[in-house]
Amino acid sequence: MNPIEIKQQLKRFLNSSEILEDSTALLVDQRKRYTGYADIIVQPESVEHVRQLMAFCFANRISVTPQGGNTGLCGGAVPNGGVLLNLSKLNRIREINVADNAITVDSGVVLQNVQEAASKAGRFFPLSLASEGSCQIGGNIACNAGGLNVLRYGAMRDLVLGLEVVLPNGELISHLNPLHKNTTGYDLRHLFIGSEGTLGVITGATLKLFAQPTIKETAWVGVQSIEQAVTLLSLVQGAFSGRLSSFELISQFALTLSADFSQSREPIEAPWHVLMELTDSVAREDLGTLLAEFLMDNGFENAVLAHSESERSELWRLRENISAAQRNLGVSIKHDIAVPIARVAEFVENCGKALQTAFKDIQIVVFGHLGDGSLHYNTFLLDISDNRVYEYENAVNEVVYANVFQCEGTIAAEHGIGQIKKHWLPKVRSETELNLMRAIKKQLDPYNIMNPGKLLPEPDKWL
Incomplete structure (x- = not known):
């Protein structure tokens, strides 16, 4: 089905305001590292329209890339054809429940707006990120965002009480009641937290609130x-x-x-x-x-x-x-890594020595969340200030990740895998784990229409 036919079919159940005509900015990631393309870009204004869209795409084997605030750093929300599903118009604060210390929101609500709504109700939502003025809750959930307060409150996974998700075939799973205990079988919400849009479309969430710090x-x-x-x-x-x-x-x-x-x-x-x-x-x-x-x-x-x-x-x-300050050094090769806290010093010392031996004039900028063992470990080749530095990315990553693995760490602490790290996933996940991930993906998304080419290291043989 060509783009014109797709658009004509979508007009049967989407409003004209939900089909975007000029939105090329949504096709480029925040770092301008990846530029994608889409047959059509849509911004549904209701969960029902998301359901209808997914059912249509499932029936016609059309790929769908869910996108929130497009603030990711791994190319996970950049489409490679098909439908770009931007969720910015699903932006309602649905309910604040003070008794249960919970807030229920659409997935397209900007993080800062959740913080402000909680504050007006005399409560505190603790997730805090540099991009909180533009990133959206759905994207925060999809990559299991971390931020500054993980040490006390946990990552996004720890802050989600319930989810509403549209599956690839258009069916809806909705458990938004603010239950603090529920032991009725598998807790399916955790499949979608950190799944980077590869299993379904998050359309709503119920989140934990806390007492305001005084x-x-x-x-x-x-x-x-x-x-x-x-x-x-x-x-x-x-x-x-x-x-x-x-x-x-x-x-x-x-x-x-x-x-x-x-x-x-x-x-x-x-x-x-x-x-x-x-x-x-x-x-x-x-x-x-x-x-x-x-x-x-x-x-x-x-x-x-x-x-x-x-x-x-x-x-x-x-x-x-x-x-922002490190941009004056030029384009960097970024690393979002974590190691056990007791081994952070070992990693920084050994990795720094190895990089300085392998690369002339390399500059390393180290900062991050020592309280949970995660670091932003960014490297600059000082004689190359533009995107040509990415020609050396694999070589730099070989050194950095070898030291991460030596310290029993991970290559993705809070930014996800996306496109940029998927070929490294077998280094931190066993073949048994990868096969389980593929089996879950195939069960929920048999035609591989959900954000294909992201997260999993290689395409599967889909039915």
Whole structure:
């Protein structure tokens, strides 16, 4: 069926406002790494229209690429023909249930809007990402997003109480009741969380809410090594238990880049830096004093505590601006990796040495969520500032991932697999696991119409 015929058929059940005529921006990923194509781009305005669309595409073997805010970094929402299903018009806050600490939303709701709706209801939704002003809940669920508060609240998988999903054949599975316990067989929602749009279309979700933090105590701590940062993490967790919300690791080079970009001074001098934050829903004036005394008593005197919201914001701005600041070095080969926390120092030291031996003038920018063992490990070949750097990507990745595997880590901590990493999946998943994934995919999507070419490392022989 050609694009004109597809469009004519879709007009039978979609409104004209749901079929986009000029939307080429949706065909390019955020990094402008991948440019796709589609026979038609649609933005359904109701779940029923998503169901009708999927039933039509299933019957006619037309591929469908679900897309949220298109903020992904792995090419997972870029289409390769067929229908690009952008979910931006499914953007309702359906219900806020304070008794159950839950919010039910359409999948196209922007993350920041969920945060704000929760706040207006006197509650807190903890997922926090750099792209929260544009990324959407469906995409956050599809890649099991992490962010700054995983240490205390968990990743997206831990925040989902229920899902509404349209299957490839148009059937609807909907379990949006805010049940905190339900042991009636397999918990199917976890199939779709992290599935990157390869098993169905997420159209709605019920998410966990929490008490709003009424107090935040933020400290920037200089340490001599990553080992010392890990020691600090263990001590803080022992002393402050569930109050520790964020624990970020920042290299000196990353800090210098961000400070220059932000036109701010560096808080302190040290080889490595930790940005940590304690929060509590119960206001207590002594938490900052307790944190300061704790740092002094344990030998972490090289520290700055925020004494106002503006000072806190300035410290967080230095962390959040690292991604933008590093662009001055040119195009990077990015790595979204995680290793056991106890082995982060080993990975950084050994991988850095191996890269410097293999590549002349390589520059490494290291920062990330030490509290859960995940790092943004970005590499720059300083004599190549444009996309030609990707010619060396496989060679760089060979070195980086070899060190990740040596430390029993993963190549994808929170950004997913998409197109860019699928050939690496057999290195972190056994053949038995991959065969199970293929079997699940084939059962739900026998014609391989759901986001084909993503996640799984090779196409299967579909019926």
